[in-house]
Amino acid sequence: MSSAEEAFHSMQRLIQVLWPSFIVAGLAEVAFFTLIDPQELYLLGEPVHFSTLATYSIGFFGFWAICITSSWATCFFQRRASEINGLPDGGEVSGDRQSGCA
Amino acid sequence: MNDPAPAPAGKVIPVVPVVEDALYEVRKRIYPRSVSGAFATWRWILVWFTQILFYGLCWLDWNGRQAVLFHLVERKFYIFGWVFWPQDVFFLALILIISAFALFLFTAVAGRLWCGYACPQTVYTEIFMWIEEKIEGDRSKRMKLDEQPMSARKFRIKATKQFAWIAFALWTGFTFVGYFTPVRELTQSIASWSLGPWETFWIFFYGFATYGNAGYMREQVCKYMCPYARFQGVMFDPDTLIITYDAERGDPRGARNKKLDYKSAGLGDCVDCGICVQVCPTGIDIRKGLQYECIGCAACIDACDQVMDKMNYPKGLIRYSTEHAIKEHWGKKEIIAHLMRPRTFIYTGILGIVVAGFIYGLTTRIPLRVDVIRDRASLAREVEDGKIENVFRLQVMNTAEETRRFALGVSGLSGIELGSDAVVEVPAATTKGVVVRVLAPGDAGKTGSNPIFFEIKAINHEEVFVREKTTFLLP
Ligand code: SF4
Ligand code: SF4
Numbered sequence: 001m002s003s004a005e006e007a008f009h010s011m012q013r014l015i016q017v018l019w020p021s022f023i024v025a026g027l028a029e030v031a032f033f034t035l036i037d038p039q040e041l042y043l044l045g046e047p048v049h050f051s052t053l054a055t056y057s058i059g060f061f062g063f064w065a066i067c068i069t070s071s072w073a074t075c076f077f078q079r080r081a082s083e084i085n086g087l088p089d090g091g092e093v094s095g096d097r098q099s100g101c102a
Numbered sequence: 103m104n105d106p107a108p109a110p111a112g113k114v115i116p117v118v119p120v121v122e123d124a125l126y127e128v129r130k131r132i133y134p135r136s137v138s139g140a141f142a143t144w145r146w147i148l149v150w151f152t153q154i155l156f157y158g159l160c161w162l163d164w165n166g167r168q169a170v171l172f173h174l175v176e177r178k179f180y181i182f183g184w185v186f187w188p189q190d191v192f193f194l195a196l197i198l199i200i201s202a203f204a205l206f207l208f209t210a211v212a213g214r215l216w217c218g219y220a221c222p223q224t225v226y227t228e229i230f231m232w233i234e235e236k237i238e239g240d241r242s243k244r245m246k247l248d249e250q251p252m253s254a255r256k257f258r259i260k261a262t263k264q265f266a267w268i269a270f271a272l273w274t275g276f277t278f279v280g281y282f283t284p285v286r287e288l289t290q291s292i293a294s295w296s297l298g299p300w301e302t303f304w305i306f307f308y309g310f311a312t313y314g315n316a317g318y319m320r321e322q323v324c325k326y327m328c329p330y331a332r333f334q335g336v337m338f339d340p341d342t343l344i345i346t347y348d349a350e351r352g353d354p355r356g357a358r359n360k361k362l363d364y365k366s367a368g369l370g371d372c373v374d375c376g377i378c379v380q381v382c383p384t385g386i387d388i389r390k391g392l393q394y395e396c397i398g399c400a401a402c403i404d405a406c407d408q409v410m411d412k413m414n415y416p417k418g419l420i421r422y423s424t425e426h427a428i429k430e431h432w433g434k435k436e437i438i439a440h441l442m443r444p445r446t447f448i449y450t451g452i453l454g455i456v457v458a459g460f461i462y463g464l465t466t467r468i469p470l471r472v473d474v475i476r477d478r479a480s481l482a483r484e485v486e487d488g489k490i491e492n493v494f495r496l497q498v499m500n501t502a503e504e505t506r507r508f509a510l511g512v513s514g515l516s517g518i519e520l521g522s523d524a525v526v527e528v529p530a531a532t533t534k535g536v537v538v539r540v541l542a543p544g545d546a547g548k549t550g551s552n553p554i555f556f557e558i559k560a561i562n563h564e565e566v567f568v569r570e571k572t573t574f575l576l577p
Binding site for chain 1: 174175194301
């Protein structure tokens with residue numbers, strides 16, 4: 001792989017992890033805060049004392065972080081045996097994995 | 103990379119995987135050529151319409167407040183005369199269902215109308231490309247400029263473009279946040295340099311997203327990031343209007359001598375000028391058939407029509423048509439006759455039902471809601487003359503936009519009465535908690551819990567009335 005292609009692959013992988021988690025985090029955020037008033041939340045036994053906007057924002061990034069972990073784990077488990085073994089796979093592309101997702 | 107497009111102006115754009123362009127693929131940078139024509143006019147009308155709506159609506163006032171405001175801190179959505187509370191999540195769900203089915207219906211009838219004309223991604227890309235063209239010049243000038251090494255002139259041009267892009271993006275971010283925090287307060291806090299950290303953050307976040315998506319990502323958003331682009335195909339059928347190249351008429355393609363009769367030379371109407379590819383914002387060749395990358399913007403129709411005019415051929419070599427119509431040589435009449443088919447009937451039917459339900463719900467919505475909570479501290483207490491007292495907490499939500507007075511009443515047991523004030527005043531669009539003591543004779547019911555009802559009625563507004571069930575404990 002050329003270095004340009006490698007850069008492209010890691011960029012692609014990055015977006016494949018970040019973007020779907022962004023969408024899902026957005027949905028989770030809307031669902032969660034429609035049902036739950038941020039003023040009624042407790043953090044470590046104390047009522048949350050952040051401003052409402054801060055709670056929403058932190059909530060969003062919390063959801064995003066969780067979703068990123070999940071997306072990343074999906075990509076991680078999609079790696080081919082040869083990639084884990086670190087052996088050359090003879091250029092064969094097995095169909096069990098989307099290219100660029102490692 | 104597959105691009106059979108005839109090299110525009112004799113130049114092949116090299117496949118340079120510049121990292122800023124290689125967000126998703128080692129792509130050839132697309133330099134769409136600008137186009138004019140009937141559909142381009144429509145696209146611009148929609149750009150103006152949606153953007154005047156977006157940038158203007160947040161400044162409109164209604165009932166002495168912002169007309170459209172999704173007030174996150176107050177947790178209230180204001181849409182003209184309506185105020186929605188978190189309890190109205192049902193309406194939100196209905197709006198989502200309505201939008202989804204409207205999209206399904208439009209897609210089944212006329213393909214990606216949304217993508218081509220109304221999607222913010224298309225609209226902002228259009229605006230950013232317009233700015234780019236105004237500053238950097240037309241397609242060939244832009245390509246030349248990008249090939250040049252950096253110079254004072256190039257730097258000046260690029261810096262001007264960046265400045266215009268960033269200014270526009272920040273204004274967009276500001277407007278966006280202005281729908282979630284009152285926009286006038288926002289303006290004031292910017293003017294007085296006291297903008298909250300999170301407002302600042304989201305203005306920059308949204309501004310940056312606009313800048314990146316419309317300035318750089320462009321068609322890649324549609325190709326790789328848009329969920330709708332991925333599944334819109336399932337709503338297509340052979341009677342869906344799509345952008346089509348009439349291969350039967352156009353092929354075989356080729357350059358020709360205008361003086362000779364091309365038909366006798368065995369050529370079709372396509373002169374193979376490649377203009378349709380050059381104008382395509384997603385860089386595809388529609389002559390290869392419908393591809394999922396096609397956002398249905400109709401730029402290629404306008405472009406090819408101009409070519410046809412120049413050649414004195416009839417317009418419409420590329421046109422809105424359906425798979426059936428092309429195959430069977432149908433005219434407009436047959437296409438319209440095929441609008442009504444089971445798929446569109448089902449989508450229209452569901453849409454109609456949900457819209458009717460929504461309107462019904464909205465018009466019969468009572469601008470009052472009451473939550474009754476038993477006071478947990480004191481269950482039942484004996485007070486003077488053998489009466490039993492229960493204490494409740496009423497959350498009275500006045501969703502009307504005027505201050506109202508409500509009369510409280512209680513029923514369900516003989517001799518039951520209120521032991522506290524029977525009138526409560528609640529300001530416009532607010533919730534007020536009141537503690538209510540209720541008294542009943544000790545022998546009014548069975549030991550344990552007895553069902554009772556609170557009746558809350560707006561004074562001077564007979565129709566605003568709710569009845570809430572709860573329980574009264576007798577020892
Ligand atoms: S613009 Fe029309 S004539 Fe030119 S290549 Fe495209 S289809 Fe052929
Ligand atoms: S093929 Fe035509 S309609 Fe489709 S995206 Fe390209 S220019 Fe627009």
